[in-house]
Amino acid sequence: MGAVNYPHLFALMQSSEVEIHSVETQEIVQTIQSPALGGSAMITRIPSGANFCIPKMAEKLLMVPFDSNSVTTAQRRDEEVQVARRLSMVSSRIALGSGRSLCTIIPQPWFLQADALLDANRVEDALALADRASGSIDDMQFDAERLVLPFR
Numbered sequence: 425m426g427a428v429n430y431p432h433l434f435a436l437m438q439s440s441e442v443e444i445h446s447v448e449t450q451e452i453v454q455t456i457q458s459p460a461l462g463g464s465a466m467i468t469r470i471p472s473g474a475n476f477c478i479p480k481m482a483e484k485l486l487m488v489p490f491d492s493n494s495v496t497t498a499q500r501r502d503e504e505v506q507v508a509r510r511l512s513m514v515s516s517r518i519a520l521g522s523g524r525s526l527c528t529i530i531p532q533p534w535f536l537q538a539d540a541l542l543d544a545n546r547v548e549d550a551l552a553l554a555d556r557a558s559g560s561i562d563d564m565q566f567d568a569e570r571l572v573l574p575f576r
Contacts, residue, residue: 427469429517434529436467436520442529458520458527465522473515474528480536482512 426435432453433445444454458465485508516528534557541550 425465425467427467427518429469434467434469434518436465440465442467442520456529459525465520467518467520470517470519473517474519475513475515476528476530477509477512478514478530478533478536479512481514481533482508484536484539485511 426433428434428447431447433447433450435443435445436458437443440458442456442458443452444456445451446453482505486504514530514533516530518529520527520529534553538550538553538557541547541553
């Protein structure tokens with residue numbers, strides 16, 4: 425059973441693992457252990473998706489440090505928390521379900537992955553990830569410019 429959210433194909437295996445394949449190369453990009461779904465489980469793509477806040481990302485984006493000794497006003501802190509939460513929203517379009525549970529697969533932003541790699545002293549892997557992310561950002565910039573700027 426599978427679901428596609430370009431550029432990935434999500435396949436729910438009998439072992440309850442979810443294999444994530446690249447649509448373009450068909451190679452396995454990642455394998456994740458799905459939660460205990462029990463019974464007959466399924467995986468599907470939700471067209472409109474569902475939005476979730478990633479708390480770790482909100483903490484990273486928070487401009488005002490959480491410090492009870494700081495002179496930041498409560499109002500300013502609340503405003504910063506709300507902004508960080510809004511910026512930390514991600515959309516999930518892949519859902520796993522069974523008769524007793526429903527879960528979604530949420531992509532983890534690259535900089536949180538890089539943080540985890542650095543915490544594990546895997547500097548080369550973190551640099552490679554940042555390089556791949558930079559290439560993706562450059563591609564998005566090119567696409568945005570192509571769509572916005574007039575052809576010459």
